[in-house]
Structure formats: structure tokens, C-alpha cells
Amino acid sequence: MQLDWDKAINEILAEKMACQACGTMGDELIVGYTRSLEAAQFAERCNECEDKSDCDARKLVVVCEPCASQYRVNGELMDETGMKSVLMEECRRNLDESVDYLATYWKEDAEIEYEDMQKSLAEVDPELFKEEDSWRLRLEEEYLTLHRWFRENRRPIPDPGWRSQYAEEVISVGYTTLLGD
Numbered sequence: 001m002q003l004d005w006d007k008a009i010n011e012i013l014a015e016k017m018a019c020q021a022c023g024t025m026g027d028e029l030i031v032g033y034t035r036s037l038e039a040a041q042f043a044e045r046c047n048e049c050e051d052k053s054d055c056d057a058r059k060l061v062v063v064c065e066p067c068a069s070q071y072r073v074n075g076e077l078m079d080e081t082g083m084k085s086v087l088m089e090e091c092r093r094n095l096d097e098s099v100d101y102l103a104t105y106w107k108e109d110a111e112i113e114y115e116d117m118q119k120s121l122a123e124v125d126p127e128l129f130k131e132e133d134s135w136r137l138r139l140e141e142e143y144l145t146l147h148r149w150f151r152e153n154r155r156p157i158p159d160p161g162w163r164s165q166y167a168e169e170v171i172s173v174g175y176t177t178l179l180g181d
């Protein structure tokens, strides 16, 4: 019997995760947060950071143990399902923030006239709305990618009720969502 090496290797690789910093593969990696400036070079959420040499935001990263100590990552050793769950949790947190902002937080900006508070952000500042809306769209696409991973791997989606609650909130503010019905 002929062994299909390409297929065999792909199957092996598919089981493994890669350290975002150095590329080392592993069945389990450290998943956690760091504020290290250097980690902005590889943290996924920092892809669009304008100045990567000066980003002290709290960054979610997936790294091997030596890199975890180098970048002071506050995290836990996890397998792929654990990692995807944390990514999904992070994505949900960002989506919740985004919808809270669209619903109400923008009104608290000092630049906003008191009379405008009754309107929607899309009416008051279309430019700002477009920016926020395209960020939210990207997050929703990321969410769907994660959702598909859980389905394809037949893992139960953690806290599945979150999705309908989120969709109701977005719709009640008057906007649309990829996660709705």
C-alpha cells in the first residue's frame, strides 16, 4: 500500500497549533494575555495597529512556553478546543463592547450635542458609524469562522445562547447583524 505523505503530513499538522511568535508546533500551547510592546508584532488583534512599536494594549496571544516567559504572557496551557473557546470568548467580548457603544456610549462623548442624544450614531456621525460598523462586521465574520470550527470538529459551542441575545440587542438598536435570523 502506498502511503500518501502529503495527506499524512497535513493530517498531522491539522492536529497541531503553532506558536504565534516563533512558529513552534504543539498539541498544547499557552493561551493568554500580555501587554508587552514586542508582542504587538505577532498578536492577531494588532494586525491593524498603526504603530506596532508603541502598543501597550492587552493582547490575546497563543505561544509556546519559552515565548510565554519571554513576552510575560499571563495564560494557561490549552489544547485547540480550549484555544478556540478563549478566542470565541474574546470575540464575543469585543462584539458586546461594539454594540454597547452603538447603543449608548457614543452619546457620552463631549463633542456630542445634548439634542443629538435622541438620534442614532449613524444619523449624527455617519463617518464614525461606518468605521465602527466595519469593525463590527469583521468581528462577526471572525465569530462565524470560529462557530464553523466548533461545528466541523463536533465540539459543543460554549454558551450558545449568547448569539441570539447579541442579535436581539443589535436589531433593537436598529442595525443589522450577520449573526441574526
Ligand SMILES: [Zn+2]
Pocket (backbone or CB within 6 Å): 019, 020, 021, 022, 023, 024, 063, 064, 065, 066, 067, 068
Ligand atoms: Zn514560541
Ligand SMILES: [Zn+2]
Pocket (backbone or CB within 6 Å): 040, 045, 046, 049, 055, 056, 057
Ligand atoms: Zn496593538
